[in-house]
Amino acid sequence: MPADPVARPPVVYYSPSAFASSLWRRLRSIWTPRFGLSLLAGQAVSLCITCTDVTTTELVRRNWFLPTTQTFLLYLSLFCIYTPYTIYQCEIGGWAKMVWKDGWKYFILAACDVEGNFLVVKAYQYTDLLSCMLLNSWSIPACLFFCWIYMRPKYHWTQMLGVLVCICGLGMLAGSDSLADKNVAATHRGKGDAFMVVGATLYGFTNATEEFLVRRSPLYEVVGQLGMWGLLISGIQAALLEHADMPTNSWNGATIGLLAAYTAAMFILYTVAPLLYRMASSTYYNISLLTSDFYGLLFGVYLKITHYSPFWLYFLAFAVAILGLIIFFWHATPEEQGKTDPQKPSYVSTLRGEGKLSGGQNLV
Numbered sequence: 220m221p222a223d224p225v226a227r228p229p230v231v232y233y234s235p236s237a238f239a240s241s242l243w244r245r246l247r248s249i250w251t252p253r254f255g256l257s258l259l260a261g262q263a264v265s266l267c268i269t270c271t272d273v274t275t276t277e278l279v280r281r282n283w284f285l286p287t288t289q290t291f292l293l294y295l296s297l298f299c300i301y302t303p304y305t306i307y308q309c310e311i312g313g314w315a316k317m318v319w320k321d322g323w324k325y326f327i328l329a330a331c332d333v334e335g336n337f338l339v340v341k342a343y344q345y346t347d348l349l350s351c352m353l354l355n356s357w358s359i360p361a362c363l364f365f366c367w368i369y370m371r372p373k374y375h376w377t378q379m380l381g382v383l384v385c386i387c388g389l390g391m392l393a394g395s396d397s398l399a400d401k402n403v404a405a406t407h408r409g410k411g412d413a414f415m416v417v418g419a420t421l422y423g424f425t426n427a428t429e430e431f432l433v434r435r436s437p438l439y440e441v442v443g444q445l446g447m448w449g450l451l452i453s454g455i456q457a458a459l460l461e462h463a464d465m466p467t468n469s470w471n472g473a474t475i476g477l478l479a480a481y482t483a484a485m486f487i488l489y490t491v492a493p494l495l496y497r498m499a500s501s502t503y504y505n506i507s508l509l510t511s512d513f514y515g516l517l518f519g520v521y522l523k524i525t526h527y528s529p530f531w532l533y534f535l536a537f538a539v540a541i542l543g544l545i546i547f548f549w550h551a552t553p554e555e556q557g558k559t560d561p562q563k564p565s566y567v568s569t570l571r572g573e574g575k576l577s578g579g580q581n582l583v
Contacts, residue, residue, distance in 0.1 A: 227550065249548050257499040258544060261507025264491050269514040270484035274477045275340070281477075283468045286340040287457040290333065292478060293485040294453055297446025300486075305443040317440065322448075325441070328428050329448035333456065335421030338414045345411030354415040356389055359505045361423025366502060369431040378502075381547030385506040388540030391532055423505070426492075430501035433493040442489060503547060506540075513537040 228244040231237045278284065306314045339355065359382055366372055432441045468474075495504050513533055 245549075249545060253498060254548055257495065257503065257548075260491055260495045260498060261503065261544065262510065264488050264495065264504065265508050265511040266514055267484045267488035267491070268508055268511040271481055271488075272511070274481040274484070278474060278477050278481075281469050281474055283470075283474045283477075285457070285461045285464060285468060286337055287333075287453050288461055288465065289340075289478065289481060290336050290485075291450065291453040291457050292482045293489070294329075294333075294446050294449035296482055296486050297442055297489060298450045300446075301439050301443030302447055304439050305437075308437070308439065318444070321436075322444070324428075324432070325444035326448045326452075328425055328432070329445050330452055331421045331428075332425045332445065333449050333452045335418045335425060337456070338418030338421070342411045342414035342418060345414065354412055355419050355422075356386055356509065357416055357419040358422040358426070359386070359502065361420045362426045362502050362505050363423075365424050365427035366430065366500070369427060375550040377549040378547055381543045381545070381549070382502070382506055384543030384546055385509050385540050386543075388536045388538075388543060389509045389512075391536035391539060426496075426501040426505060429493060430496035433496050438493050442493060445489070499548075503544070506544060506547065509543075510537055510540045513540075 227248050228241060230245055231241045275289070278289070305317075309317065342354075363374070363382075367374075429441060429445070492504055495507075513536065
């Protein structure tokens, strides 16, 4: 990525005192307001993921398992909030023109998002928790690849190191689950693992694609279109695949409350995620989610959902994951994450034309 106009303070090595002082200046340069907001937003979406995991687990325990219907409510809420606001901002004629011109891109984004959610939820039925945790991290290299396709960023080796450190933290969390005998036996490991890999790849694609779109279009347009097309796709899929099971599932006050909590958490996540893409990047968003299992343990213990006690390795793994998030910004500031290499053509130049970019960083 291009150098920041205000470069990071260099680390010098000619004496121990100079090294210590220069290292301290370098660390202080990382802790900007933008970095603080990025760190908080990343942990906020991680908590939202934890909430969705907890509510989904509780729904399954109450014999309610309709994964597409569950996400249909999310897309319905996104459509009802963001599409009217988009029409208000653009007027009905401008909105219709946008749908006619760019609707196909949002349709592909929504289709991959719907099917990614569906496949990941299905994977938990067939493979064990340890495999799900580890294979779901495949979304990180997938996201890096698709970001490179779209925007041609030049990743610094310290960014790759930050990603690897975060994945090490995930590995420690997975090891903690195994040592605590938290893992559940797989019923069909091959099928479940395949579902998880494909789902994680779709997650990486949708995250990178949404980052590409929100950097060049208003947030309300992107999220509103994701809600509209996701509502259509998930509605058709739920009608085809789950209509027979809907009457047999347990519908009561508890399940409706859990569905409401799930939808609220996902709505917050889908609202905050595009903001995080702009503040940092979709790659940073993905590695931020690696702390969600730690929050999941705390939720489970506090709500008495699980009988497991916090294993000491969980806390070390959480610290390692946070360290990885800091290392990710050792070389590049959050503002730099979405910049492209000016020497290489990006996908956007072929899709919309260089002269048509409107400085997405300033668009709401």
